[in-house]
Amino acid sequence: MMNxxxxxxILAILLVFIMFDIQVPFLLxxxxxxxxxxxxxxxxxxxxxxxxPIVGIVGAVAAHELFKRSQLSSELDGxxxxxxxxxxxxxxxxxxxxxxxxxxxxxxxxxxxxxxxxPMGTPDYLPIQSKVHNATPI
Numbered sequence: 001m002m003n004x005x006x007x008x009x010i011l012a013i014l015l016v017f018i019m020f021d022i023q024v025p026f027l028l029x030x031x032x033x034x035x036x037x038x039x040x041x042x043x044x045x046x047x048x049x050x051x052x053p054i055v056g057i058v059g060a061v062a063a064h065e066l067f068k069r070s071q072l073s074s075e076l077d078g079x080x081x082x083x084x085x086x087x088x089x090x091x092x093x094x095x096x097x098x099x100x101x102x103x104x105x106x107x108x109x110x111x112x113x114x115x116x117x118x119p120m121g122t123p124d125y126l127p128i129q130s131k132v133h134n135a136t137p138i
Contacts, residue, residue: 010048011055014062022069029070041066 016022024032031037045063049056 007052007055011058014055014058017062018058018065024066024070032066032070038067 045059048059
């Protein structure tokens with residue numbers, strides 16, 4: 001089956017890609033995540049299976065890993081570009097929470113006239129208890 005050295009070289013490259021966690025570059029990951037990129041990789045794997053089945057099977061596993069790693073690579077790179085770090089988010093929240101020190105409520109309370117305390121004397125009335133209907137006082 002494998003009688004050509006090119007098959008061995010392709011098999012070795014594919015095995016290295018499968019075994020080691022080689023990151024896919026962002027531009028290549030963007031192309032592979034597109035429909036035409038995936039179609040190209042699948043057609044390449046089918047042609048490899050037709051030429052040499054063992055290299056084709058290893059190529060199918062490598063294509064699966066390529067799809068997985070390109071998806072992860074493009075997600076991580078996109079998040080790094082568009083999402084803020086924790087320090088930046090904390091700074092933004094601090095800016096949002098830094099409202100005016102003097103609110104309308106505080107200003108109005110300060111403007112209000114203070115009520116004068118008048119000493120209370122003895123009242124002109126006496127407390128009267130209405131009928132309690134045989135209830136005991138608490």
